[in-house]
Structures are given as C-alpha cells and as structure tokens.
Amino acid sequence: MKTKNLILTAILTALALVSFMIEAAIPPLTPIYGIKLGIANVFTLFALYALGTRQAAAVLFLRILLGSIFTGQLVSFIYSLTGGVLSFALMVLLKRFFPVKQVWVLSALCAVMHNVGQLGAAVLMTGTVQILYYLPVLVIAGIIAGTFTGLCAQLVLMRLKNQTY
Amino acid sequence: MKNRVWIIILSFSVLICAVCWLYISNLSPLSQIVGIYQNGNLVEKIDLNSVTERREITLSGEYGKNTVLVSNGHIMMKSAECPDKLCVKHGELKNGGTPIVCLPNRVVVKFEDSPDGADAKTGAVR
Ligand SMILES: [Zn+2]
Numbered sequence: 001m002k003t004k005n006l007i008l009t010a011i012l013t014a015l016a017l018v019s020f021m022i023e024a025a026i027p028p029l030t031p032i033y034g035i036k037l038g039i040a041n042v043f044t045l046f047a048l049y050a051l052g053t054r055q056a057a058a059v060l061f062l063r064i065l066l067g068s069i070f071t072g073q074l075v076s077f078i079y080s081l082t083g084g085v086l087s088f089a090l091m092v093l094l095k096r097f098f099p100v101k102q103v104w105v106l107s108a109l110c111a112v113m114h115n116v117g118q119l120g121a122a123v124l125m126t127g128t129v130q131i132l133y134y135l136p137v138l139v140i141a142g143i144i145a146g147t148f149t150g151l152c153a154q155l156v157l158m159r160l161k162n163q164t165y
Numbered sequence: 166m167k168n169r170v171w172i173i174i175l176s177f178s179v180l181i182c183a184v185c186w187l188y189i190s191n192l193s194p195l196s197q198i199v200g201i202y203q204n205g206n207l208v209e210k211i212d213l214n215s216v217t218e219r220r221e222i223t224l225s226g227e228y229g230k231n232t233v234l235v236s237n238g239h240i241m242m243k244s245a246e247c248p249d250k251l252c253v254k255h256g257e258l259k260n261g262g263t264p265i266v267c268l269p270n271r272v273v274v275k276f277e278d279s280p281d282g283a284d285a286k287t288g289a290v291r
Contacts, residue, residue, distance in 0.1 A: 031254035033268055073248050075228065075269040105171045126266065127205015128273040133189050133262045136182035143175050 009047065009055045016043035016063040017070070024071045032134060033079075033122065034115050035141045038149055040067075044088070045107055045153035049100060050160070053092055060088055078125070079118045086117035100157045107150025112142035189262035194276035199240050199258060201233060202273040210277065213238050226270025233274060240274060242267065 019039040029035060040063055048056035064084050068077035087110040098106040115138040123131050197213040203224055219236040221243065229246025242252040242265055252267035264275035 028249070028251065028254075031251045031256070033249075033251060033266070075248065079268070102168060102171070105168070105175075108175055122266070122268055125268065126202070126271045126273050128202055128264065128266075128275070130264050130273070130275050131266060133264070136185040136189065139182045140179050140186070143179055147175070 005051060005055065008051060009058055012043045012047050012051075012055075013059045013062045013066075016040040016059055017066050019043070020063055020067040021070060024067070024073070032137060034083075034118050034134075034138050037145050038111060038114070039152075041107065041111065041146070041149040042152045042156075044091075045103055045150060046156060048091060048095065049103065049153070049157050050163075056091075057088065060084055079121050082121040083114035083118040087111065087114035100154060100161070103154035103157060104147050104150035107153065108143045108146035111146025111149070112139050115139065115142040190260065192260050192262035194261040195278040196276070197238065198277040200275060200277045202275070204271050211235055211240070213240060224270065224272055226267075226272060228269040231267055231270055231272050241265070242272075242274065245270070 017040070019042075023036060023039055043063075044056050044060045047059040061084065064077070064080045068074055068080060090113045091106060091110045094106055094109065116135070119131065119135060119138055123129060198210060199213060200210050201208045201222060201224070203226065208224060209222060213235070214237070216235055216237045219234065222233040222235065224231045224233070226247075228248060231245045231247070231252065232243045234241050234243035239257055241257040242255060245253050245267060247267050247269035249269065252265055252272065255263075255265045258265050258274055258276065261276045264273050266273050
C-alpha cells in the first residue's frame, strides 16, 4: 500500500469517526432505534470507490470499533457491527453494478440492509419477535438516509473523477 | 438500470412501507393484557383493566434500572438508566404494533395476544 493511500485511509477513518461521534451526541429525532443519517457512511463509500475494498473495510470497522469505545456505548457495538458487516458485504458484492453516477442507489440499498441487520440483532438480543413491527419504518429511514449519504459521496467522487490515489 | 428506474423502485418501496407502517402503528390491541419481558423471558403479565392503583415495577439490567409505571389502562416506562433513554421517550404503550423497547437492558413491554398471536412462550395470564 502506497503511503499516500495509507494516509488517505487514515484521514477518512478519522473523518468518519468524528462525524459518527457528533451524530451520536445529537439527541435522536424519534424514539425508534436506528433512525439516523449515518454520515460516517459517506466516508466508507468514498473509500470504496476511490481507494478500494480493503481501505473501505478499514474505514468502516475501525470507525465502528473506535466509535463504540469513544462514545462509551459498548451496547451499540454489537448492533453497529451486525449492521456494518451485512451492509458492507452487500456493498462489495453489488459495487460492480453501480457506476459512480449511481453511488446513491448502492448507498440506499446498503442503508436498508444495515437497518435490517440491526433489527435482526435486536430481535435476537431481546428474544422478542414483535420488534419486527418496526421494519417498515426502518426501511423508509434507510432509503432516505442512504440516498442522502450516497449523494454526498457521489458528488465528491464525480468532482474528483480524474484524480488518482 | 437507469437512475430513473431506481427512483421509481425506491419511491415505490417507501410508499409500500409507509402504508404498512400506518397500518402497524394503528393496530388496536386485542386485549388489555400486557407482558413485560427481559432477555426474552416474561417478568410480569398484567391486565391493564384490572389494575386498581398505580404501581411501579423495577427491573435491573446490564445498564442500570428500568422503572415501569402501571396504572388503570395505562403502562409506560417511567424512567431508565440506560444510555439512550429511547424507552422512556416512547411514552405510553399505545397499540399492538409498536412495543416499548429498551435495547441496552433488553426490556420489552408489549400487548399480549398481539395480532400475530405470539403468546406461545408464556401460557395463561398469571
Ligand atoms: Zn432504555
């Protein structure tokens, strides 16, 4: 890995971590788990398209680990990790079908996957199937938040189209 | 697929989910019997109609205590020591489709005999 590439990965991880922590400090809009913007996702997407799969994985998983430690909410770690692993797997799997112009679509699909994963983890952790009633609202939240973060990453990627890392 | 196709697919999904959510968040409970669960185990089953005086039920979990307030026809999470307090912000348990959930302490308060009939775990009303 070239030095420039390594440094970029580190910077993106730091940015993802900061945005994650700022977002964690803002009181939630609704009393429903999992409804948030997920701005940190912008940096994962950017890393995936600009740098590569390994770098994106580093940005995502280091952010989840450090974010859970820094916010002191280890309880959210298991949910973040479940959602993170599932959405990242989908992201890597489907990336080839989505050119830079359609990063927003990939992002929306992955955000939905993320929320579904978290909900699944919540069902397992509480042993209560009724929590699945929250599925529709989490799918909507995922599509809206994913589209937004995807567009953010997409706009930057399109501006830097001819850049090499 | 073109962007336009995706816009249609995703908007349509949002629409369908919105309809489902409207339906779910307005499901009326089939009875006034509620169950308080922790770690998937029943802690207490209460018929809200037969509650005569207000009382509090305290549960302790990994992240501190949860206090459930029960009065005639009403149940809510009065206070909690969990980090996010989303269970308290939920307010009163209103319908069969949206249980009160405290993820950190793994507490769930929900109406029994919910429309999906999931009551197998607990058996009869205590
Ligand atoms: Zn709580």
